[in-house]
Amino acid sequence: MKRCFDFLCALFAIILLFPVILLIALFVALLLGWPVLFCQIRPGLYGKPFKVFKFRTMTNARDDLGELLPDADRLTSFGLFLRKSSLDELPQLFNVLLGDLSLVGPRPLLMEYVPFYSEEQARRHNVRPGITGWAQVNGRNAISWDDKFKFDVWYVDNQSIWLDVKILILTVKKVIIRDGISAKGHVTIERFTGGQK
Template identity: 65%
Template sequence: MLKRGFDLFVSVTGLLFLLPFILLLAFLIRTKLGSPVLFKQQRPGLHGKPFYVYKFRTMTNEKDENGTLLPDHLRLTSFGKFLRKLSLDELPQLVNVLRGDLSLVGPRPLLMDYLSRYTPEQARRHLVKPGITGWAQVNGRNAIKWEEKFELDVWYVDHQSFWLDIKILFLTVKKVFKSEGINQTGHVTMPVFMGLEEKGRNAPL
């Protein structure tokens, strides 16, 4: 109840306080990157239950001569990189927190396709509500390997507390200002997680 109450307080306060800035960002994104302004994708929540996560878009819709979207690194503009660098693209997720899909702190919600690729131990990351930030995000973010990320997520599941959440939030602010761990070498964010059978493959998200 304390965690949910804190989530509600921060999400409501944040949305009200940041509304003018959020509207300005939406206008700039529409002008520089096109529409839709929001990126919407289904992700697994608590116990793997699907929900739609919202983010500001950071890439254009540029396509090749065959009508196929260009690779992510070619569609990610300098403005999009700026949004990601300061995690401004995550601001719409305060709505997800308000709705109860996300918590402020918890394992990051990944792709639905990954659910069948986890080991039983890795799947324990879904025993708590996913979050905007988490223990893995303040201990490497996208610069660490998937296996390390999942180990950190499961550690959080086993050690979660209100004060640990507060610590993670403060560390998140520090990481954002230092712009640490945004990308993994050679990728816009992280390579696709293929599970144990195809471990090591490098396809961009």
């Protein structure tokens, strides 16, 4: 039932927002360059890797040695707008159609974090990851990693269609007020290096 709900909602959203998606893609191409999508391998259901799609929000600016500049130096005002409005996440609706993502579930983090998870934290992979989740509506990137994982595991143990609907409604509210977009002192959130239970 959850998969059917995800597929139908994502398909409806893509049809409804298709002009917006095309317009953003055009602006990304003009202001940030090509490709317009940022693709990255993330752990999905049971930790199986998949490719997540997002609109790119940073340039490819490099230093004299050819190394990419720090994220804060490559993030443009337009890219920051996409992040604050969560419009950079729209391509993930296609991940939902493909079955890699759910609308609601623990956010798919970086593959490099997986070895650092405790056994309890790793339970977040027992469900399909989501575009939004319980941690996102309870602080997003402004909360600690410890709290984030606790919210993720709580969702795993309490998931339901009605909880998903509640989280989706709360997500719209969070997006409108642009709450919890970044951790203090970071463009998004500090890196996870383990050590938290």
